[in-house]
Amino acid sequence: MALRVDAVVWGCRVVSYPDLGARPCLGGVNFRRDLRRLWKWRCCCDVLGERDIKPVEDEKPLKPEADDETLQNKLSGFNKDLNSLSKPLSPADLSSFQSNGSKVRVAYQGVPGAYSEDAALKAYPKCETVPCDDYEAAFEAVELWLVDKAVLPIDNSVGGSIHRNYDLLLRHGLHIVGEVHVDVNHCLLGLPGVTKEELRRILSHPQALNQCEETLSKLGLVRISANDTAGAAQIVASEGARDKAAVASVRAAAIYGLNVLEERIQDHHDNITRFIIVAREPMIPATDRPYKTSIVLSFEEGSGMLFKALAVFELRDIEWTKIESRPQRKRPLRIVDDSNKGTAKYFDYLFYIDFQASMAEPRAQSALSHLQEFATFLRVLGCYPMDTHR
Numbered sequence: 571m572a573l574r575v576d577a578v579v580w581g582c583r584v585v586s587y588p589d590l591g592a593r594p595c596l597g598g599v600n601f602r603r604d605l606r607r608l609w610k611w612r613c614c615c616d617v618l619g620e621r622d623i624k625p626v627e628d629e630k631p632l633k634p635e636a637d638d639e640t641l642q643n644k645l646s647g648f649n650k651d652l653n654s655l656s657k658p659l660s661p662a663d664l665s666s667f668q669s670n671g672s673k674v675r676v677a678y679q680g681v682p683g684a685y686s687e688d689a690a691l692k693a694y695p696k697c698e699t700v701p702c703d704d705y706e707a708a709f710e711a712v713e714l715w716l717v718d719k720a721v722l723p724i725d726n727s728v729g730g731s732i733h734r735n736y737d738l739l740l741r742h743g744l745h746i747v748g749e750v751h752v753d754v755n756h757c758l759l760g761l762p763g764v765t766k767e768e769l770r771r772i773l774s775h776p777q778a779l780n781q782c783e784e785t786l787s788k789l790g791l792v793r794i795s796a797n798d799t800a801g802a803a804q805i806v807a808s809e810g811a812r813d814k815a816a817v818a819s820v821r822a823a824a825i826y827g828l829n830v831l832e833e834r835i836q837d838h839h840d841n842i843t844r845f846i847i848v849a850r851e852p853m854i855p856a857t858d859r860p861y862k863t864s865i866v867l868s869f870e871e872g873s874g875m876l877f878k879a880l881a882v883f884e885l886r887d888i889e890w891t892k893i894e895s896r897p898q899r900k901r902p903l904r905i906v907d908d909s910n911k912g913t914a915k916y917f918d919y920l921f922y923i924d925f926q927a928s929m930a931e932p933r934a935q936s937a938l939s940h941l942q943e944f945a946t947f948l949r950v951l952g953c954y955p956m957d958t959h960r
C-alpha cells in the first residue's frame with residue numbers, strides 16, 4: 571500500500587494514499603477522518619509495530635474547520651525539505667522557535683487555561699499551543715506532523731502517576747525530549763457575584779478533584795468530572811448555573827470570566843505536576859547539564875529480577891528517580907509450575923524506570939547493556955535535560 575507525501579505545509583505532511591481511495595489531506599481540515607485513514611495505513615505497513623486501533627465514533631475535527639484565509643496562510647508556509655524535519659534534537663531545540671524562524675507548535679490535552687498549557691508555555695515560552703480533545707489525540711498530532719511536540723502530565727506529587735500516559739508512551743513510537751515541573755494552584759471558581767454558600771456542585775479533572783478532597787468535602791459539594799480543569803471552568807461560565815463551581819487555575823478564571831472564591835484549595839500546599847515533552851525525534855544525549863533517562867522493561871521472572879535491575883544502577887552510582895509498574899495487558903498471567911504445590915499464577919508487569927544519567931555517559935551505557943542480559947524487553951523512552959527548577 572502506498573502513501574504519497576505531496577508536500578509539507580506548516581509542519582504538517584500533506585499526504586494522499588491512493589490505494590485507500592482517499593483525497594489529499596491537510597492537518598486541520600477534516601482532521602479526524604483523514605487521521606483514521608492514515609492510521610489504518612500505518613498499521614497495514616507495521617511502521618510502528620503492533621498497536622490497538624481505536625475506532626473513532628465522531629467526526630469532530632481536532633481543530634475547527636479552517637477557513638480559506640487560514641488555509642492560504644498555511645499554504646504560504648510550504649516547506650518541501652522533508653529531510654531537515656527529521657533530524658535528532660539537541661538542547662538548542664529547547665527554543666520556542668524552529669530553525670526556519672517559525673514558532674514551535676506544542677499539543678496539549680484540554681482547552682486554553684489548562685495546566686498542560688501552562689507546562690507547554692513554561693517549556694517553550696513563545697510557542698504556539700494546540701489544544702487536543704484527549705491525551706491520545708496529542709500523541710497522534712505529533713505522529714502526523716500536525717505539531718512539533720506534545721506535553722503530557724505524567725506524575726503528580728499528591729495524586730501520583732497518570733497511568734494513561736505511561737500506557738500511551740509504550741503504544742506510540744515517540745521520544746521523551748524534556749520534562750517540566752508545574753506548581754499547581756487549584757482555585758475554587760464561581761460565577762461573578764456567587765458566594766461559597768450557594769455552591770452545590772463542583773466540576774474538574776478527576777486528578778484535581780482528588781487533590782482537593784478535604785476542601786470539597788467540607789463544602790459538601792457533589793463532584794462532577796470534566797476532561798480538564800479549564801474545560802470545567804468553560805462549562806461553568808457557559809452554563810451560568812449559580813450552584814456550579816470549577817476547580818481550575820487563576821489563569822482559567824481570567825480566560826472564562828469567573829471569580830476566584832478561594833486559592834490553593836488542594837489538600838497539600840505543595841502540589842507539583844511533572845509533565846513530559848514528546849517529539850518524533852530523540853534528543854541527542856549530552857553531558858553539558860544534568861540529564862535524565864527513561865526506560866521501560868520487562869522480565870521473564872518475578873520480584874528478584876526487579877531487585878537485580880535496581881542493583882545495576884546502584885553498582886554504577888546512578889540514582890533512579892521513579893519506578894512505575896503497569897500490567898502487561900497482552901500477557902496478563904504468567905503460569906509457574908510449582909512442583910508438588912500446584913501451579914502458581916502471577917500478573918505480568920512492565921517496569922518504567924527514570925534514572926539520573928545521560929546516555930552519553932559510559933556508566934549509563936554499561937548499565938543498559940547489563941540490563942539487556944536479563945530483561946526480556948527493554949526500550950529507551952528518552953534521554954533529556956532534567957528540569958532542575960521547581
Ligand SMILES: O=C(O)C(=O)Cc1ccccc1
Nearest residue numbers: 684685686775777778798799
Ligand atoms: O486538567 C488540566 O488542566 C490538566 O492539565 C491536567 C491536570 C489536572 C490536575 C493537575 C495537573 C494537571
